[in-house]
Structure formats: C-alpha cells, structure tokens
Amino acid sequence: MQEIKIELTKNPKAKPADQSKLGFGKIFTDHMYIMPYNKEKGWHDPRIEPYHSLELDPSAMVFHYGQEMFEGMKAYRAEDGRTLLFRPDRNIARANNSNRRICIPEVPEDDFMNALKTLVSIEKDWIPTAPGTSLYIRPFIIATDPFLGVRPSDTYLFMIILSPSGAYYESGLDPVKIWIEDDYVRAVRGGIGEAKTGGNYVASLKAQMKAHEEGYSQVLWLDGVERKYIEEVGAMNIFFKINGKVVTPMLNGSILPGVTRASCLDLCRHWGMEVEERRVSVEELVAAARDGSLEECWGSGTAAVISPVGALRFGDEVMEISSGGIGPVSQKLYDTVTGIQTGKAEDPFGWVVEVK
Ligand SMILES: *Cc1c(COP(=O)(O)O)cnc(C)c1O
Secondary structure: OOOOEEOOOOOOOOOOOOHHHOOOOOOOOOEEEEEEEEOOOEEOOOEEEEOOOOOOOOOEOHHHHOOEEEOOEEEEEOOOOOEEEEOHHHHHHHHHHHHHHOOOOOOOHHHHHHHHHHHHHHOHHHOOOOOOOEEEEEEEEEEOOEOOOOOOOOOEEEEEEEEEEOOOOEOEOOOEEEEEEOOOOOOOOOOOOOOOOHHHHHOOHHHHHHHHHOOOOEEEEEOOOOOOEEEEEOOEEEEEEEOOEEEEEOOOOOOOOOHHHHHHHHHHHHOOOOEEEEOOEHHHHHHHHHHOOEEEEEEEEOOOEEEEEEEEEEOOEEEEOHHHOOOHHHHHHHHHHHHHHOOOOOOOOOOEEEEO
C-alpha cells in the first residue's frame, strides 16, 4: 500500500450552519484525494490536498469519449460519535468492475480503502448529524491523455470528493411516482449498463425530462432489446412484492448491481421471506396490479436507501400500489438498513466499517 502525502488547508471553510438546507451535491469539504496513473509508474503518488479545481488540456480524452467511472457511497455519524462506512469493500470491487469494462486500469483495493478512510477521517467534522443526513462520498476516475483518437487513455486521475448531504426525505419516507419508459432505453446487454459510468446517465436524461413533464419523479427502464422486461430506475434498483414473494430483476449485464440491492436481498432472506431474482415482464406487473397481487414496490440505492413507490405508470395504465402509501416491507428495510448504517441497529452481517 502506498503512503498518502497529506497537505492540509490553511483556509478551512465555514461548515454549513443549517443542516436542513444541505440538499444534495452542492457543498464540498475542505480536502480532496487525488492519485495519477501513467504507464511507467502505474497508480502513484497519492495525495490529499486542499479542494481545488483542475487544469486539463481541452483535448483530454474524458471530454470527448466519456472514459470515466464513478462511485457513490456515504459516511455516517453514529449517536456514540463513531464514523461509519457501509460496505465500502463492495463499492471498491464494483469500481474495479466498472474500470475493467471501460478499459481503465484497476485501482489496488488497499489503496482505495486507505484513501476512503484517510480522507473521511480528515473531514469527519463535515459529517452532518441531523437525522437522515450523511457525508456523500464520490470517488471517480477520468482519462486525461491530450489526444483526439479513439483508444483507451494512457493516463488517468483518480479523485475522491466529499459532500455533506441533507436528508433525502425531509419529513419521513415519502412514496414516489414512477414512469415506465417504453420508447427510450438506458442500456443494452453487452453495453455498459452494469458499469457506473457517465455514459449511462447522459443516455437517461431525455426520458427523465419526459417523465418530469408528465408529473413522475423517476423513470423505470425496460430491457433494451425487447422492451418487455423490467430493468431498474435511474439510480436505483427496483423491487416488487408479488403474492407474498419479494421479486427483483436478476442481474443480466445491463443492470447496475447496487450495494443497497444486495443488502435488501440479504435482509429479506435473513427474515425468512421468499426471494426471487428473475426476469419480470411489464405485462406481469400490469396483471398483478389489476388482480391485486402487486402488494408493494420500492427502489433501492445509496441516495434514498429505500424509496417506496406509490404509483407506476405504463402507457395509459396507472397502477396504484400500497394505496399510494408505504408498504410494510419497504418501511422495515428502510428502518433496518439506515439503522445499521448509523450504528443504531444490530449489524448481523458485519457490513459497517468504522473510520478512526
Ligand atoms: C448507483 C446506481 C444504483 C444503486 O446502487 P447502490 O450501490 O445501491 O447505490 C442503481 N442503478 C444505477 C444506474 C446506479 O448508477
């Protein structure tokens, strides 16, 4: 493992005074992590520096062909003052899966983990403490060769920035309305859907705008080939409870394998529920909604943790779920996962990692 050179800021910023106005991704902490890569040295010379802007050549490859990957995770302040990360090993492994898919050299896992722990430790006073708040962690890598040809870059920058984030739900869990999109697609099998990379997000913007115009907050994507099977929501995986069973689309190469998704599956199995990872067609959902066997629906992802779905719209069909309210499994998962993340609930799987 490489030693991180640390330069602390001489001008620390004032921390946000009102934790109810943090929002998401707008405020950044005093320091950032940065580690360059080149062919000769590999990943080398990791540093923590005062947060600063970058100088890049306008021809840097990331600007033209989108060779970049990112991760998203959170640090929490427990009531007893401990600083906790949730399953960071999973994010590190997934980052390297994304890297492999888009030809970015893998980051050694121990350097990645050390970077997270050291940066979060330095910035721990930035972790907000109000209920539902957290310190959002954004690791990312960009391709920096100054070159307009299409090939993998030979140089990269790996960075981590931190952003204190407000409660996703200002007044408790709140069901969302979701638009099932059958025209635009997000990803196809064989493409980059299972990598966390910007290209998947730019592909999603148009349908997201369309859903907003129709009064829906998020898009639920169908598979890109037959436009028949449910895939996932913009930045969340999706779960259904149908006839007493917990059902989620199986990972097929075009779905992002969420850490929250895996945690929901583990918990539901731990609670003795029947769980199925399989293909779920939109026809099956419409039929289940009509005959009353679609009991619950929720999204899972780092930002919201669990997002109960109160309505799904497919074409002219509006499916109201859990009478537009919050179902019991959604509520139990939300309480349990956030309880584990903040050190309040027992952690039977050893998911939480303390930052000293
Ligand atoms: C990040 C992400 C998710 C959720 O993953 P988590 O690890 O649970 O945060 C789901 N879908 C997409 C497209 C994502 O980018």
